[in-house]
Amino acid sequence: MARRAGEAALTLIGVSILTFVLLRVVPGDQITAAYGTAAGDLSPEQLQALEAYYGVNEPLLSQYLGWLGGVLTGNLGVSATSQLSVLSMTAQSLPNTVELAVLAIVIGLGLGVPGGMLAASRPGKARDQISQLTSLIALSVPSFLLAAVVSSWLVNTIGWYPNGEGYRTLSEDPALNLQQMLLPALVLGISIAPPILQTTRAAILTVRSEDYVRTARAKGVSGRRLQVRHILRNALIPVVTMSGLQFGFLLGGALVVEQIFAIPGIGRQVLLGLEQKEYAVVQSTVLVIAVMFVLVNLLTDVIYRLVDPRVRVQ
Known part of the structure; x- marks a missing residue:
């Protein structure tokens, strides 16, 4: 450690x-x-x-050392535009991004893991080819384009666009907050589902060829138990790795979606800071994102140990 x-x-x-x-x-x-x-x-x-x-x-x-010294003492700087401390701005925006990332990773896992299992069940067959083609299309569509299309379609078709009502936090209005988070989380979830699907498929195919799986099958272990207990469980480590990476990227890479759906997240905070040349805002916020990414990687190591006790953190 x-x-x-x-x-x-x-x-x-x-x-x-x-x-x-x-x-x-x-x-x-x-x-x-x-x-x-x-x-x-x-x-x-x-x-x-x-x-x-x-x-x-x-x-x-001197500028760098002064800023870094302030960060180490808890002073992330002050926004010259809003006259608010970067610490208070981050305390307001970070929970929104974390909530969005959690919902997106849940959707991504909900789409990617079953899709990978479906593709691996008949490698090279129609379901495998359809699953991979679908993931390729989803991966090829930029998230900002998908966000714009989905939001425009909802407004023009059914007149429903909760993000236009002014953002509400989870504590202020849970029902409206979840409605406002649904579309951006779905857009981000679709964008991260393809790598999770491909990782799941590859991991299952690799585990399926192991000797202990063939032995369990020869002993008459039922197909469902074999799939869940012996194959899927041992294939989860690469899936956890990919999910951890995707979650870390979502913390800083959701700024375009946050901007389109008017979510005051940490990515949008960086974008506004760049537009206004707010050095303290951008530097400190990017550093906070990096800290979160490191913490996610450490948490991933802990999950490794829960999924597979053979894995030990070095």
């Missing part, structure tokens, strides 16, 4: 440095984002005062 903790710390440091550098490479800064073309009319004194206000007049190393 000490080695894993060290690797996680190095990963987070690398993410923080990369994010910091990339933000400075992109043309423009908070001053141009705030004043637009009027920034060219500022006097040198005004420009210096604004640079000091936004903290961009210091050397890059």
Whole structure:
């Protein structure tokens, strides 16, 4: 575990440095984002005062160390636009993204695992080919296109679009919240179901060829028990791996869907921060996403041990 903790710390440091550098490479800064073309009319004194206000007049190393030191003490910075702390903004947006990711992964597993089992039951036959073709089509359709098509169809056909009523959290209005989360979770679930399906299919076919499966079959173990107890259970580890990766990506990769469906999630927070050149918002939020990704990987290791006691965390 000490080695894993060290690797996680190095990963987070690398993410923080990369994010910091990339933000400075992109043309423009908070001053141009705030004043637009009027920034060219500022006097040198005004420009210096604004640079000091936004903290961009210091050397890059000083800026990075100052921001990192604040993060380590719980100060993620302040949004110059809203005057809110990034910590409070993240505390409001992160639960929304986590809820969306959980619902999406449930839908993805609900579609992918049975689909993989169906495809593996007759490899090379019609059901296998249809399952793989369907997953390929689902994987090829961009999530933003699917989201736009689904939302437009619902509005024009049945006049139902709960996301247009203003977002409500789960604690404020559980019924409306679940309605607002249904469409984006379905879109994301469809997008992550294909890799889960393919992983499930490959894992089942691999396990099915093992000696203990042939022995169990020769002893007369029933087909249902053989499929669930001996094949599916031992094929779950790669499925858990894929699900953990997909869940981690959903935490930071759902920003387009969050934007389309007006969900104030952490991905949308990054997008708005990029538009406004809010260095503190983007840097700290990306770091929070990276921390969540690391925690999901560690949780995946724990699930490994529950699924298969032979697996031991190094």
